[in-house]
Amino acid sequence: MKNAGAGKSPYNFDEIVSRLGTGSIKYDRGKLLGHPEDVIPMWVADMDFRAAPEITKVLEETVRHGIFGYTDTGLDYAEAVVGWYERRFGCRLDPSWLVKAPGVVFALNTAIKAYSSEGDAVLIQTPVYHPFHSSVAINGRRLVDNTLVYRRGRYTVDFKDFERKLVREKVKVFILCSPHNPVSRVWTEEELQKMGSLCLKHGCVVVADEIHSDFVWEGSRHMVFTAVDEAFQENAVLLTAPSKTFNLAGLHIASTFIPNPALRKKYALETERTGLSQLSVTGINACRAAYERGEAWFEELKRYLEKNIAYTSDFFRANLEKIELVKPEGSYLLWADFSRLKIAHEEMMKRLVFEAGVWFSDGLSFGEAGRGFLRINVASPLKTVSAALERLAAFVKKL
Ligand SMILES: Cc1ncc(COP(=O)(O)O)c(C=O)c1O
Numbered sequence: 001m002k003n004a005g006a007g008k009s010p011y012n013f014d015e016i017v018s019r020l021g022t023g024s025i026k027y028d029r030g031k032l033l034g035h036p037e038d039v040i041p042m043w044v045a046d047m048d049f050r051a052a053p054e055i056t057k058v059l060e061e062t063v064r065h066g067i068f069g070y071t072d073t074g075l076d077y078a079e080a081v082v083g084w085y086e087r088r089f090g091c092r093l094d095p096s097w098l099v100k101a102p103g104v105v106f107a108l109n110t111a112i113k114a115y116s117s118e119g120d121a122v123l124i125q126t127p128v129y130h131p132f133h134s135s136v137a138i139n140g141r142r143l144v145d146n147t148l149v150y151r152r153g154r155y156t157v158d159f160k161d162f163e164r165k166l167v168r169e170k171v172k173v174f175i176l177c178s179p180h181n182p183v184s185r186v187w188t189e190e191e192l193q194k195m196g197s198l199c200l201k202h203g204c205v206v207v208a209d210e211i212h213s214d215f216v217w218e219g220s221r222h223m224v225f226t227a228v229d230e231a232f233q234e235n236a237v238l239l240t241a242p243s244k245t246f247n248l249a250g251l252h253i254a255s256t257f258i259p260n261p262a263l264r265k266k267y268a269l270e271t272e273r274t275g276l277s278q279l280s281v282t283g284i285n286a287c288r289a290a291y292e293r294g295e296a297w298f299e300e301l302k303r304y305l306e307k308n309i310a311y312t313s314d315f316f317r318a319n320l321e322k323i324e325l326v327k328p329e330g331s332y333l334l335w336a337d338f339s340r341l342k343i344a345h346e347e348m349m350k351r352l353v354f355e356a357g358v359w360f361s362d363g364l365s366f367g368e369a370g371r372g373f374l375r376i377n378v379a380s381p382l383k384t385v386s387a388a389l390e391r392l393a394a395f396v397k398k399l
Contacts (some may be wrong), residue, residue, distance in 0.1 A: 015049075016381050042358065048379065052290065077288055090223040092100065112175075115172055127366035128180070141173075141180045166198060178225060186220035205236075304382075339371075
Protein backbone atom coordinates (compact mmCIF):
# COMPACT_ATOMS: atom_id res chain seq x y z
CA MET A 1 0.00 0.00 0.00
CA LYS A 2 2.97 2.35 0.48
CA ASN A 3 3.31 4.71 -2.42
CA ALA A 4 6.33 3.52 -4.44
CA GLY A 5 9.36 5.74 -3.99
CA ALA A 6 7.93 7.56 -0.96
CA GLY A 7 10.50 5.87 1.32
CA LYS A 8 13.41 7.61 -0.39
CA SER A 9 11.90 11.03 0.09
CA PRO A 10 12.80 13.40 2.93
CA TYR A 11 9.07 14.11 3.10
CA ASN A 12 6.50 11.63 4.32
CA PHE A 13 3.17 11.95 2.58
CA ASP A 14 2.11 8.53 3.87
CA GLU A 15 1.93 9.77 7.45
CA ILE A 16 -1.59 9.81 8.82
CA VAL A 17 -2.03 12.89 10.98
CA SER A 18 -5.18 13.15 13.09
CA ARG A 19 -6.95 16.46 12.48
CA LEU A 20 -9.98 15.79 14.66
CA GLY A 21 -10.54 18.43 17.29
CA THR A 22 -8.27 20.98 15.59
CA GLY A 23 -11.20 23.03 14.30
CA SER A 24 -10.47 21.76 10.78
CA ILE A 25 -13.67 22.19 8.78
CA LYS A 26 -12.83 19.08 6.76
CA TYR A 27 -12.91 16.87 9.86
CA ASP A 28 -14.76 18.68 12.62
CA ARG A 29 -17.74 19.96 10.67
CA GLY A 30 -19.01 16.38 10.36
CA LYS A 31 -19.79 16.31 14.06
CA LEU A 32 -21.97 19.42 13.76
CA LEU A 33 -23.80 17.81 10.83
CA GLY A 34 -24.40 14.60 12.79
CA HIS A 35 -22.20 12.51 10.51
CA PRO A 36 -20.92 9.14 11.71
CA GLU A 37 -17.71 9.59 13.70
CA ASP A 38 -15.59 7.44 11.39
CA VAL A 39 -16.73 8.96 8.10
CA ILE A 40 -13.77 9.57 5.76
CA PRO A 41 -13.86 13.23 4.64
CA MET A 42 -12.79 13.83 1.06
CA TRP A 43 -14.75 16.96 0.33
CA VAL A 44 -13.32 20.48 0.87
CA ALA A 45 -10.14 21.28 -1.11
CA ASP A 46 -7.76 20.89 1.79
CA MET A 47 -4.91 18.35 1.96
CA ASP A 48 -4.17 15.97 4.83
CA PHE A 49 -0.37 16.34 4.65
CA ARG A 50 1.87 18.20 7.03
CA ALA A 51 3.15 21.44 5.53
CA ALA A 52 6.59 21.61 3.94
CA PRO A 53 9.23 21.63 6.71
CA GLU A 54 10.67 24.78 5.10
CA ILE A 55 7.41 26.54 5.98
CA THR A 56 7.08 25.08 9.47
CA LYS A 57 10.65 26.21 10.22
CA VAL A 58 9.87 29.81 9.31
CA LEU A 59 6.70 29.72 11.38
CA GLU A 60 8.67 28.35 14.37
CA GLU A 61 11.18 31.17 13.96
CA THR A 62 8.34 33.70 13.78
CA VAL A 63 6.81 32.31 16.98
CA ARG A 64 10.19 32.25 18.73
CA HIS A 65 10.77 35.88 17.83
CA GLY A 66 7.61 36.51 19.79
CA ILE A 67 6.53 39.88 18.42
CA PHE A 68 3.51 39.85 16.16
CA GLY A 69 2.98 43.50 15.27
CA TYR A 70 1.65 44.99 12.01
CA THR A 71 3.60 43.50 9.14
CA ASP A 72 3.75 44.53 5.50
CA THR A 73 4.03 42.29 2.49
CA GLY A 74 6.78 44.47 0.94
CA LEU A 75 9.00 44.00 -2.08
CA ASP A 76 10.54 40.69 -0.91
CA TYR A 77 7.09 39.21 -0.70
CA ALA A 78 6.17 40.44 -4.19
CA GLU A 79 9.45 39.07 -5.61
CA ALA A 80 8.76 35.68 -4.01
CA VAL A 81 5.34 35.42 -5.69
CA VAL A 82 6.61 36.75 -9.00
CA GLY A 83 9.62 34.41 -8.85
CA TRP A 84 7.33 31.40 -8.41
CA TYR A 85 5.26 32.41 -11.45
CA GLU A 86 8.43 32.90 -13.47
CA ARG A 87 9.93 29.54 -12.56
CA ARG A 88 6.72 27.53 -12.76
CA PHE A 89 5.06 29.12 -15.79
CA GLY A 90 7.83 31.02 -17.57
CA CYS A 91 5.84 34.20 -17.16
CA ARG A 92 7.15 37.42 -15.63
CA LEU A 93 4.52 39.40 -13.75
CA ASP A 94 5.36 42.93 -12.68
CA PRO A 95 5.67 43.20 -8.86
CA SER A 96 4.00 46.62 -9.09
CA TRP A 97 0.79 44.91 -10.28
CA LEU A 98 0.37 43.13 -6.95
CA VAL A 99 -2.36 43.95 -4.47
CA LYS A 100 -2.44 41.77 -1.37
CA ALA A 101 -5.50 39.85 -0.22
CA PRO A 102 -6.30 37.58 2.72
CA GLY A 103 -7.86 34.99 0.42
CA VAL A 104 -8.97 34.36 -3.12
CA VAL A 105 -12.67 34.45 -2.23
CA PHE A 106 -12.08 37.82 -0.57
CA ALA A 107 -10.41 38.96 -3.80
CA LEU A 108 -13.31 37.67 -5.90
CA ASN A 109 -15.81 39.64 -3.86
CA THR A 110 -13.60 42.71 -4.00
CA ALA A 111 -13.25 42.50 -7.78
CA ILE A 112 -17.00 42.08 -8.26
CA LYS A 113 -17.62 45.21 -6.19
CA ALA A 114 -14.85 47.14 -7.94
CA TYR A 115 -15.95 46.43 -11.52
CA SER A 116 -19.73 46.24 -11.37
CA SER A 117 -22.71 47.88 -9.71
CA GLU A 118 -25.80 46.38 -8.11
CA GLY A 119 -27.95 44.63 -10.67
CA ASP A 120 -25.09 44.23 -13.18
CA ALA A 121 -24.45 40.84 -14.72
CA VAL A 122 -21.52 38.63 -13.72
CA LEU A 123 -20.76 35.56 -15.83
CA ILE A 124 -19.66 32.19 -14.46
CA GLN A 125 -19.39 28.71 -15.98
CA THR A 126 -21.22 26.05 -14.00
CA PRO A 127 -20.62 23.57 -12.58
CA VAL A 128 -18.16 25.73 -10.70
CA TYR A 129 -16.73 26.40 -7.22
CA HIS A 130 -19.73 27.53 -5.14
CA PRO A 131 -18.38 30.90 -3.88
CA PHE A 132 -18.42 32.02 -7.52
CA HIS A 133 -22.23 31.81 -7.27
CA SER A 134 -22.53 33.23 -3.75
CA SER A 135 -20.13 36.14 -4.32
CA VAL A 136 -22.35 37.31 -7.16
CA ALA A 137 -25.60 36.89 -5.23
CA ILE A 138 -24.38 38.33 -1.94
CA ASN A 139 -23.27 41.54 -3.66
CA GLY A 140 -26.62 42.01 -5.38
CA ARG A 141 -25.25 41.27 -8.86
CA ARG A 142 -27.05 39.19 -11.47
CA LEU A 143 -25.73 35.70 -12.09
CA VAL A 144 -25.38 34.72 -15.74
CA ASP A 145 -24.33 31.18 -16.50
CA ASN A 146 -22.42 29.95 -19.52
CA THR A 147 -22.94 26.31 -18.56
CA LEU A 148 -20.06 24.08 -19.59
CA VAL A 149 -20.87 21.40 -22.14
CA TYR A 150 -20.32 17.80 -21.01
CA ARG A 151 -19.82 15.44 -23.89
CA ARG A 152 -18.02 12.11 -24.11
CA GLY A 153 -16.54 12.52 -20.63
CA ARG A 154 -15.10 16.00 -21.18
CA TYR A 155 -16.19 19.56 -20.54
CA THR A 156 -15.87 22.35 -23.08
CA VAL A 157 -17.03 25.94 -23.50
CA ASP A 158 -20.04 26.87 -25.61
CA PHE A 159 -18.49 29.98 -27.17
CA LYS A 160 -21.64 31.01 -29.04
CA ASP A 161 -23.58 31.06 -25.79
CA PHE A 162 -20.63 32.81 -24.11
CA GLU A 163 -20.67 35.72 -26.56
CA ARG A 164 -24.46 35.89 -26.77
CA LYS A 165 -24.66 36.27 -23.00
CA LEU A 166 -21.81 38.78 -22.80
CA VAL A 167 -23.69 41.01 -25.23
CA ARG A 168 -27.33 40.40 -24.26
CA GLU A 169 -26.77 40.64 -20.51
CA LYS A 170 -24.14 43.40 -20.77
CA VAL A 171 -21.84 41.35 -18.56
CA LYS A 172 -19.40 43.46 -16.55
CA VAL A 173 -17.28 40.71 -14.98
CA PHE A 174 -16.43 37.17 -16.07
CA ILE A 175 -15.05 34.91 -13.35
CA LEU A 176 -12.79 32.38 -15.01
CA CYS A 177 -11.76 29.29 -13.07
CA SER A 178 -8.41 28.24 -14.53
CA PRO A 179 -7.81 25.34 -14.04
CA HIS A 180 -11.46 24.62 -13.48
CA ASN A 181 -12.80 23.35 -10.17
CA PRO A 182 -14.61 20.93 -10.13
CA VAL A 183 -14.51 19.62 -13.72
CA SER A 184 -10.71 19.44 -13.73
CA ARG A 185 -10.17 21.11 -17.09
CA VAL A 186 -6.92 22.91 -17.81
CA TRP A 187 -8.01 25.37 -20.46
CA THR A 188 -5.94 25.33 -23.62
CA GLU A 189 -4.27 28.44 -24.98
CA GLU A 190 -6.85 28.50 -27.76
CA GLU A 191 -9.79 28.34 -25.36
CA LEU A 192 -8.32 31.09 -23.17
CA GLN A 193 -7.57 33.19 -26.22
CA LYS A 194 -11.19 32.90 -27.39
CA MET A 195 -12.71 33.71 -23.99
CA GLY A 196 -10.28 36.57 -23.39
CA SER A 197 -10.77 38.12 -26.82
CA LEU A 198 -14.56 38.03 -26.50
CA CYS A 199 -14.37 39.72 -23.09
CA LEU A 200 -12.00 42.35 -24.44
CA LYS A 201 -14.27 42.96 -27.45
CA HIS A 202 -17.35 43.42 -25.26
CA GLY A 203 -15.80 45.47 -22.44
CA CYS A 204 -15.94 42.80 -19.73
CA VAL A 205 -13.32 42.45 -16.98
CA VAL A 206 -11.87 38.93 -16.63
CA VAL A 207 -11.18 37.80 -13.08
CA ALA A 208 -8.99 34.73 -13.54
CA ASP A 209 -8.88 32.53 -10.45
CA GLU A 210 -5.69 30.50 -10.89
CA ILE A 211 -5.53 29.01 -7.40
CA HIS A 212 -5.25 25.43 -8.76
CA SER A 213 -2.67 26.26 -11.43
CA ASP A 214 0.22 24.42 -9.79
CA PHE A 215 -1.59 21.09 -10.04
CA VAL A 216 -1.56 20.30 -13.72
CA TRP A 217 -1.19 16.74 -14.91
CA GLU A 218 0.60 15.15 -17.83
CA GLY A 219 -0.67 16.20 -21.22
CA SER A 220 -1.85 19.63 -20.05
CA ARG A 221 -0.13 22.96 -19.53
CA HIS A 222 -1.36 25.89 -17.51
CA MET A 223 -1.30 29.22 -19.33
CA VAL A 224 -1.25 32.30 -17.13
CA PHE A 225 -4.17 34.34 -18.41
CA THR A 226 -2.30 37.62 -18.82
CA ALA A 227 0.44 35.80 -20.75
CA VAL A 228 -1.91 34.29 -23.34
CA ASP A 229 -2.18 37.64 -25.07
CA GLU A 230 -0.54 40.90 -24.03
CA ALA A 231 -3.80 42.67 -24.89
CA PHE A 232 -5.46 40.88 -21.95
CA GLN A 233 -3.43 43.05 -19.56
CA GLU A 234 -6.00 45.71 -20.34
CA ASN A 235 -8.93 43.97 -18.63
CA ALA A 236 -7.55 41.11 -16.52
CA VAL A 237 -7.31 40.48 -12.81
CA LEU A 238 -5.21 37.49 -11.80
CA LEU A 239 -5.90 35.74 -8.50
CA THR A 240 -3.41 33.37 -6.94
CA ALA A 241 -2.45 31.97 -3.56
CA PRO A 242 -0.25 29.32 -1.95
CA SER A 243 -3.30 28.00 -0.10
CA LYS A 244 -3.93 25.00 -2.39
CA THR A 245 -0.35 24.41 -3.55
CA PHE A 246 1.08 24.37 -0.02
CA ASN A 247 -2.16 23.84 1.93
CA LEU A 248 -1.98 27.17 3.75
CA ALA A 249 -5.66 28.16 3.62
CA GLY A 250 -5.74 28.66 7.38
CA LEU A 251 -3.02 31.31 7.12
CA HIS A 252 -5.08 33.60 4.89
CA ILE A 253 -2.76 34.90 2.26
CA ALA A 254 -3.37 35.52 -1.44
CA SER A 255 -2.18 37.82 -4.20
CA THR A 256 -4.02 39.74 -6.89
CA PHE A 257 -2.16 40.95 -9.98
CA ILE A 258 -3.78 43.76 -11.95
CA PRO A 259 -1.69 45.15 -14.85
CA ASN A 260 -4.06 47.99 -15.78
CA PRO A 261 -3.39 50.90 -13.31
CA ALA A 262 -6.98 52.18 -13.50
CA LEU A 263 -8.42 48.74 -12.67
CA ARG A 264 -5.78 48.30 -9.94
CA LYS A 265 -6.76 51.60 -8.35
CA LYS A 266 -10.45 50.64 -8.26
CA TYR A 267 -9.63 47.28 -6.72
CA ALA A 268 -7.27 48.77 -4.14
CA LEU A 269 -9.94 51.27 -3.14
CA GLU A 270 -12.51 48.51 -2.71
CA THR A 271 -10.02 46.59 -0.56
CA GLU A 272 -9.53 49.69 1.57
CA ARG A 273 -13.29 49.97 2.00
CA THR A 274 -13.32 46.58 3.71
CA GLY A 275 -10.98 47.99 6.35
CA LEU A 276 -8.17 45.60 5.44
CA SER A 277 -4.68 47.05 5.75
CA GLN A 278 -2.07 44.45 6.68
CA LEU A 279 -2.16 40.67 6.51
CA SER A 280 -0.95 38.26 9.18
CA VAL A 281 2.78 37.95 9.82
CA THR A 282 2.45 34.16 9.80
CA GLY A 283 0.75 34.16 6.40
CA ILE A 284 3.29 36.51 4.86
CA ASN A 285 6.31 34.59 6.19
CA ALA A 286 4.83 31.22 5.27
CA CYS A 287 4.00 32.36 1.75
CA ARG A 288 7.51 33.67 1.17
CA ALA A 289 9.08 30.48 2.50
CA ALA A 290 6.78 28.37 0.33
CA TYR A 291 7.57 30.21 -2.88
CA GLU A 292 11.27 30.69 -2.13
CA ARG A 293 12.13 27.30 -0.64
CA GLY A 294 9.16 24.96 -1.03
CA GLU A 295 9.69 23.76 -4.57
CA ALA A 296 11.32 20.40 -3.74
CA TRP A 297 8.50 19.56 -1.33
CA PHE A 298 5.94 20.58 -3.91
CA GLU A 299 7.52 18.45 -6.66
CA GLU A 300 7.42 15.46 -4.34
CA LEU A 301 3.82 16.20 -3.41
CA LYS A 302 2.86 16.38 -7.09
CA ARG A 303 4.38 12.98 -7.73
CA TYR A 304 2.48 11.58 -4.74
CA LEU A 305 -0.82 13.05 -5.93
CA GLU A 306 -0.24 11.75 -9.45
CA LYS A 307 0.05 8.27 -7.99
CA ASN A 308 -3.10 8.75 -5.90
CA ILE A 309 -4.98 9.86 -9.00
CA ALA A 310 -3.67 6.90 -11.02
CA TYR A 311 -4.61 4.53 -8.19
CA THR A 312 -8.12 6.01 -7.99
CA SER A 313 -8.63 5.89 -11.76
CA ASP A 314 -7.51 2.23 -11.88
CA PHE A 315 -9.75 1.42 -8.93
CA PHE A 316 -12.78 2.96 -10.64
CA ARG A 317 -12.07 1.05 -13.85
CA ALA A 318 -11.76 -2.23 -11.98
CA ASN A 319 -14.48 -1.89 -9.34
CA LEU A 320 -16.79 1.00 -10.10
CA GLU A 321 -17.40 0.74 -13.81
CA LYS A 322 -20.86 2.35 -13.48
CA ILE A 323 -19.38 5.57 -12.10
CA GLU A 324 -17.55 7.59 -14.72
CA LEU A 325 -14.51 9.48 -13.54
CA VAL A 326 -13.90 12.56 -15.66
CA LYS A 327 -10.27 12.49 -16.85
CA PRO A 328 -8.40 14.80 -14.51
CA GLU A 329 -6.30 17.47 -16.21
CA GLY A 330 -5.70 19.65 -13.17
CA SER A 331 -6.16 19.82 -9.36
CA TYR A 332 -6.39 17.00 -6.84
CA LEU A 333 -10.19 17.09 -7.05
CA LEU A 334 -11.77 14.34 -9.14
CA TRP A 335 -15.18 14.79 -10.70
CA ALA A 336 -17.33 11.68 -10.95
CA ASP A 337 -20.62 11.00 -12.72
CA PHE A 338 -22.74 8.55 -10.73
CA SER A 339 -25.98 9.12 -12.67
CA ARG A 340 -25.89 5.59 -14.13
CA LEU A 341 -26.48 4.22 -10.64
CA LYS A 342 -30.04 5.55 -10.98
CA ILE A 343 -30.30 6.86 -7.44
CA ALA A 344 -31.76 10.31 -6.79
CA HIS A 345 -28.95 12.79 -6.22
CA GLU A 346 -29.92 13.96 -2.72
CA GLU A 347 -30.49 10.37 -1.56
CA MET A 348 -27.12 9.29 -2.97
CA MET A 349 -25.20 12.03 -1.15
CA LYS A 350 -26.91 11.14 2.13
CA ARG A 351 -26.38 7.41 1.74
CA LEU A 352 -22.71 7.87 0.90
CA VAL A 353 -22.15 9.58 4.24
CA PHE A 354 -24.44 7.50 6.43
CA GLU A 355 -24.21 4.06 4.78
CA ALA A 356 -20.91 4.01 2.92
CA GLY A 357 -19.02 6.21 5.42
CA VAL A 358 -17.44 8.48 2.80
CA TRP A 359 -17.95 12.21 2.57
CA PHE A 360 -17.46 13.69 -0.89
CA SER A 361 -18.41 17.16 -2.15
CA ASP A 362 -21.97 17.33 -3.36
CA GLY A 363 -22.08 17.97 -7.11
CA LEU A 364 -25.14 20.19 -6.68
CA SER A 365 -23.16 22.65 -4.58
CA PHE A 366 -21.47 23.62 -7.87
CA GLY A 367 -24.81 24.37 -9.53
CA GLU A 368 -27.63 22.39 -11.12
CA ALA A 369 -25.15 21.22 -13.80
CA GLY A 370 -23.52 19.19 -11.04
CA ARG A 371 -26.59 16.99 -10.51
CA GLY A 372 -25.58 13.33 -10.65
CA PHE A 373 -21.94 14.18 -9.86
CA LEU A 374 -19.73 14.23 -6.82
CA ARG A 375 -16.23 15.56 -6.25
CA ILE A 376 -13.54 13.46 -4.62
CA ASN A 377 -10.52 15.04 -2.96
CA VAL A 378 -7.61 12.59 -3.18
CA ALA A 379 -5.05 14.75 -1.36
CA SER A 380 -4.70 12.36 1.57
CA PRO A 381 -2.30 9.54 2.37
CA LEU A 382 -2.87 6.67 -0.08
CA LYS A 383 -4.05 4.45 2.76
CA THR A 384 -6.92 6.87 3.47
CA VAL A 385 -7.82 7.17 -0.22
CA SER A 386 -7.78 3.43 -0.63
CA ALA A 387 -9.95 2.86 2.47
CA ALA A 388 -12.53 5.35 1.16
CA LEU A 389 -12.60 3.70 -2.26
CA GLU A 390 -13.07 0.26 -0.71
CA ARG A 391 -16.02 1.64 1.26
CA LEU A 392 -17.50 3.17 -1.88
CA ALA A 393 -17.12 -0.07 -3.84
CA ALA A 394 -18.69 -2.14 -1.05
CA PHE A 395 -21.63 0.28 -0.93
CA VAL A 396 -22.15 0.24 -4.70
CA LYS A 397 -21.94 -3.56 -4.79
CA LYS A 398 -24.81 -3.83 -2.32
CA LEU A 399 -27.14 -1.56 -4.31
C1 LIG B 1 -11.34 27.89 -7.49
C2 LIG B 1 -11.10 28.24 -6.06
N1 LIG B 1 -10.92 29.52 -5.72
C3 LIG B 1 -10.70 29.89 -4.42
C4 LIG B 1 -10.66 28.94 -3.42
C5 LIG B 1 -10.47 29.37 -2.01
O1 LIG B 1 -9.53 30.35 -1.88
P1 LIG B 1 -9.26 31.08 -0.48
O2 LIG B 1 -9.26 30.03 0.58
O3 LIG B 1 -7.94 31.73 -0.69
O4 LIG B 1 -10.36 32.07 -0.30
C6 LIG B 1 -10.83 27.60 -3.74
C7 LIG B 1 -10.81 26.57 -2.69
O5 LIG B 1 -11.15 25.45 -2.87
C8 LIG B 1 -11.05 27.24 -5.09
O6 LIG B 1 -11.23 25.96 -5.45
